[in-house]
Amino acid sequence: MSVSSPPAPSARLTARERRTRFWQMVQLMPIMAILVLLFGGALVLAILQSLGFAPWFGVNTFPDFSYFGALWGSSTFWASLGLTLYYATVSTVLALILGILLALALVKTFPSKTFYKYLYKLPLMIPYTVGIALAVLMLSNGGMLSRLAAFFGMIDDPSQFPQILKTHYGWGIIAVYVWKQTPFITLAVYAVLLGIGRETEEAAAILGASRRTIFFRVTLPQILPGVVSSTLICFAFNVGAFEAPFILGGGFPDTLPVVAWRYFNDADYTLQLQGMATVVSIGLVAGVILFGYLAAYRRYERRMGRN
Amino acid sequence: MTKVQLNAVRKQFGAFVAIENIDLDIESGELVALLGPSGCGKTTTLRMIAGLERPSAGAILFDGKDVSEQPVQDRNVGMVFQRYALFPHMTVEKNVTFGLSVRGTPREEIGARLEEILDVVQLTQFRHRFPAQLSGGQMQRVAIARTLITKPSVLMMDEPLANLDTKLRGEMRRFIRDLQQRFGITTIFVTHDQVEAMELADRVAVIFNGHLAQYDAPAKLYQQPASLDVADFMGASNIVPGRMKSDDLVETAIGEIRVAPRAGFETGKDVQVMLRGEAVDLLTDPPAQGGVAGRVVARDFFGASVNYSVDCGTHQITVSEQARRLVDVGTSVRLNIDPERVWLL
Ligand SMILES: Nc1ncnc2c1ncn2[C@@H]1O[C@H](COP(=O)(O)OP(=O)(O)OP(=O)(O)O)[C@@H](O)[C@H]1O
Ligand SMILES: [Mg+2]
Numbered sequence: 267m268s269v270s271s272p273p274a275p276s277a278r279l280t281a282r283e284r285r286t287r288f289w290q291m292v293q294l295m296p297i298m299a300i301l302v303l304l305f306g307g308a309l310v311l312a313i314l315q316s317l318g319f320a321p322w323f324g325v326n327t328f329p330d331f332s333y334f335g336a337l338w339g340s341s342t343f344w345a346s347l348g349l350t351l352y353y354a355t356v357s358t359v360l361a362l363i364l365g366i367l368l369a370l371a372l373v374k375t376f377p378s379k380t381f382y383k384y385l386y387k388l389p390l391m392i393p394y395t396v397g398i399a400l401a402v403l404m405l406s407n408g409g410m411l412s413r414l415a416a417f418f419g420m421i422d423d424p425s426q427f428p429q430i431l432k433t434h435y436g437w438g439i440i441a442v443y444v445w446k447q448t449p450f451i452t453l454a455v456y457a458v459l460l461g462i463g464r465e466t467e468e469a470a471a472i473l474g475a476s477r478r479t480i481f482f483r484v485t486l487p488q489i490l491p492g493v494v495s496s497t498l499i500c501f502a503f504n505v506g507a508f509e510a511p512f513i514l515g516g517g518f519p520d521t522l523p524v525v526a527w528r529y530f531n532d533a534d535y536t537l538q539l540q541g542m543a544t545v546v547s548i549g550l551v552a553g554v555i556l557f558g559y560l561a562a563y564r565r566y567e568r569r570m571g572r573n
Numbered sequence: 574m575t576k577v578q579l580n581a582v583r584k585q586f587g588a589f590v591a592i593e594n595i596d597l598d599i600e601s602g603e604l605v606a607l608l609g610p611s612g613c614g615k616t617t618t619l620r621m622i623a624g625l626e627r628p629s630a631g632a633i634l635f636d637g638k639d640v641s642e643q644p645v646q647d648r649n650v651g652m653v654f655q656r657y658a659l660f661p662h663m664t665v666e667k668n669v670t671f672g673l674s675v676r677g678t679p680r681e682e683i684g685a686r687l688e689e690i691l692d693v694v695q696l697t698q699f700r701h702r703f704p705a706q707l708s709g710g711q712m713q714r715v716a717i718a719r720t721l722i723t724k725p726s727v728l729m730m731d732e733p734l735a736n737l738d739t740k741l742r743g744e745m746r747r748f749i750r751d752l753q754q755r756f757g758i759t760t761i762f763v764t765h766d767q768v769e770a771m772e773l774a775d776r777v778a779v780i781f782n783g784h785l786a787q788y789d790a791p792a793k794l795y796q797q798p799a800s801l802d803v804a805d806f807m808g809a810s811n812i813v814p815g816r817m818k819s820d821d822l823v824e825t826a827i828g829e830i831r832v833a834p835r836a837g838f839e840t841g842k843d844v845q846v847m848l849r850g851e852a853v854d855l856l857t858d859p860p861a862q863g864g865v866a867g868r869v870v871a872r873d874f875f876g877a878s879v880n881y882s883v884d885c886g887t888h889q890i891t892v893s894e895q896a897r898r899l900v901d902v903g904t905s906v907r908l909n910i911d912p913e914r915v916w917l918l
Pocket of ligand 2: 731
């Protein structure tokens with residue numbers, strides 16, 4: 267059965283509506299100005315520079331695509347990009363799985379729950395650099411784990427401990443990201459879980475659904491907003507983060523932020539422009555991926571009748 | 574279909590006792606209302622029957638078999654939650670078929686049963702909508718359809734009418750009663766509205782503070798409550814203290830009232846006399862004696878019926894009758910009370 271649609275609102279605005287719009291714009295001005303100047307300005311500068319506009323270095327070949335050409339033409343760029351995305355994706359996915367499990371556990375009642383609710387947030391308050399230092403202390407050859415393994419006779423000497431840090435598998439980097447971001451995702455998902463309550467899960471159980479079915483067909487779709495927003499933030503951070511891959515990574519080929527840093531730090535300051543091209547590339551890649559992710563999620567939301 | 578029994582069921586949350594030794598027998602195909610004030614343990618009782626909560630002591634039997642250890646999924650019960658608990662990310666259709674699809678029912682059968690139930694609850698035209706796009710009454714019908722389609726042997730409803738307006742409430746009551754009779758499902762219905770309980774239920778279980786105060790047919794509960802608390806909760810307004818003068822006469826502050834003799838109420842016993850407003854006749858052309866003398870002090874007109882407050886000295890008695898005539902405030906009257914309809918507590 268079709269329902270007759272209401273008459274379409276006329277495209278012409280009344281004088282009153284126009285006035286309201288105008289005042290809305292005026293009220294938005296200050297924040298818009300800051301946004302445009304700070305973010306827009308920096309972005310425009312970065313793009314200009316990567317296209318050869320840097321008179322302050324005595325370089326001005328604008329518009330010049332050679333920096334991008336050189337960058338995208340080399341195979342190491344693609345290797346770096348692959349590594350960057352690999353670390354970012356694996357750690358986001360791992361943190362997501364752990365975060366969801368933790369959040370699901372936290373909505374249950376168990377003894378000394380309050381204590382655990384504080385405990386899991388601890389990494390949120392500790393800076394990344396401390397986390398990296400902890401990773402070095404714990405995971406390196408000669409670190410705590412290797413010594414313990416040697417002490418309990420699992421290996422003869424700490425140096426025989428399997429290499430965790432400074433490999434291109436990036437277990438150290440991933441460990442730091444996961445350690446730091448699991449609580450963040452837990453927090454986001456936990457809040458959403460509290461909001462949706464237990465009733466739909468109980469209703470599903472009464473209707474005969476197993477625990478697995480309940481999770482995948484009832485709980486997960488409902489916590490999706492929390493999942494999407496928190497993984498978006500984590501992934502964006504992981505793509506652009508510099509310290510962890512710099513200290514814990516496996517060296518050449520480096521991740522893109524480290525590559526950019528090396529360009530910026532080079533004695534030859536004209537390489538700054540190459541660095542800018544790298545930074546803009548990171549931005550492009552991250553932007554495309556995040557936009558695609560959001561667009562897919564929006565499509566799903568719309569299919570569900572949410573606007 | 575299924576007979577439900579609660580044997581000495583008790584539920585504790587930590588040190589707090591929510592349900593204290595409740596015994597309840599619900600016959601197969603019966604519609605029972607759980608009635609009681611907020612926080613008395615109605616929802617908890619329902620959740621234990623459903624298997625969402627495990628009794629701290631006692632047993633719950635379905636057709637004589639103990640189900641206390643049986644997980645929720647295997648009990649084949651249905652529950653309509655107070656706030657419906659629809660799956661917000663599924664259309665009406667998906668919500669309704671969820672129970673069948675997780676049980677692995679063949680696709681053709683799901684389709685057929687879906688059409689049937691959508692027709693019963695009159696939701697066919699809303700089948701592709703999401704819960705957020707439905708009205709309260711429509712959501713409730715989805716919740717009921719989602720439960721009924723699985724053919725539960727016990728149907729539970731937790732205040733399903735609480736959020737509806739008066740008209741929709743009446744419609745939904747008739748609708749539920751209809752369905753329940755059509756399918757003959759053992760139904761347990763939670764409410765804190767005594768009118769709703771009396772209108773819908775075969776029997777009503779009144780619960781106070783985790784205790785079962787009375788379990789009887791609506792008429793019995795209304796006319797012959799087991800205690801003052803129950804009488805009060807069932808809306809009894811005319812309760813007058815007195816003393817048995819003989820086994821069929823009570824001496825009260827408003828005069829002598831003739832009653833039907835009853836075991837346990839011997840001469841000299843202190844009693845409470847309950848008079849239902851509609852069981853009292855208001856005589857404006859008073860005989861010289863007999864009955865209770867009084868004066869009309871207030872009149873509340875409801876259209877079809879009318880309530881009078883009659884001042885009888887120490888107490889005011891409320892009398893209600895059909896509005897075939899109107900007695901003016903200030904009129905001297907006599908109250909004639911049928912001894913069979915006086916209830917002693
Ligand atoms: N999970 C729980 N933990 C602790 N106490 C609880 C829990 N669930 C219920 N209670 C307590 O048990 C008592 C009975 O609760 P219940 O939900 O059964 O009340 P109810 O009769 O359904 O009330 P209402 O009409 O307000 O819904 C209440 O005092 C409530 O605070
Ligand atoms: Mg309740």
